[in-house]
Amino acid sequence: MDLDVALPFETDVVLPDGPVATRSRSDGPRDPEGRAEPAVEVRRSARRRRTVSAYREGDRVIVLVPARFSRAEERRWVQTMLERLAASEAKRRPSDADLAQRADELSTRFLGGRATPASIRWVANQRGRWGSCTPSDRSIRISSRVQGMPGYVLDYVILHELSHLLVAGHGPDFWALLAAYPRLERARGYLDGVAAASGLALSDE
Numbered sequence: 309m310d311l312d313v314a315l316p317f318e319t320d321v322v323l324p325d326g327p328v329a330t331r332s333r334s335d336g337p338r339d340p341e342g343r344a345e346p347a348v349e350v351r352r353s354a355r356r357r358r359t360v361s362a363y364r365e366g367d368r369v370i371v372l373v374p375a376r377f378s379r380a381e382e383r384r385w386v387q388t389m390l391e392r393l394a395a396s397e398a399k400r401r402p403s404d405a406d407l408a409q410r411a412d413e414l415s416t417r418f419l420g421g422r423a424t425p426a427s428i429r430w431v432a433n434q435r436g437r438w439g440s441c442t443p444s445d446r447s448i449r450i451s452s453r454v455q456g457m458p459g460y461v462l463d464y465v466i467l468h469e470l471s472h473l474l475v476a477g478h479g480p481d482f483w484a485l486l487a488a489y490p491r492l493e494r495a496r497g498y499l500d501g502v503a504a505a506s507g508l509a510l511s512d513e
């Protein structure tokens with residue numbers, strides 16, 4: 309299963325009552341990371357009355373607007389929808405590439421850069437585990453259950469598995485590696501809470 313697929317999604321906006329205020333813009337749309345703005349195709353629909361929708365189709369963004377829109381309304385709503393689309397894409401769940409980057413940063417920050425996994429990826433079939441590590445081939449797998457959890461929990465799970473590249477088992481020398489992680493106990497408590505709530509026998513040990 310490829311978890312790094314950009315799923316098509318739609319952002320619907322219900323229009324406010326009354327006339328839509330228009331604002332003049334002197335600056336064009338900008339992307340904070342300097343990427344090119346996507347090509348936008350506006351489709352007007354006579355049937356569409358009170359909603360605006362946007363979704364990605366290939367490398368374009370399709371914006372569906374009511375046919376009654378003025379050009380100014382259209383411009384304003386296209387910009388609004390591009391912003392919403394960008395915001396929901398930013399919230400998308402992290403990919404395997406995100407995991408690798410995170411692991412690199414965590415290893416550098418907390419393990420002196422000594423833990424260097426050959427691969428780290430999401431897996432769906434981690435029964436009873438949040439993550440696992442095979443020191444012989446330096447591979448790390450993280451349960452997809454962790455994918456929607458807060459960043460500090462994901463970081464802990466990654467750091468835990470990175471530490472197993474250096475120390476097997478869960479003795480004092482293992483936990484000493486993790487001691488510098490500031491939200492260690494909070495992250496472990498979060499995972500214990502999820503395990504208890506779901507009735508799963510999941511442990512980070």
Ligand SMILES: [Zn+2]
Pocket residue numbers: 468472477478512513
């Ligand atoms: Zn462990």
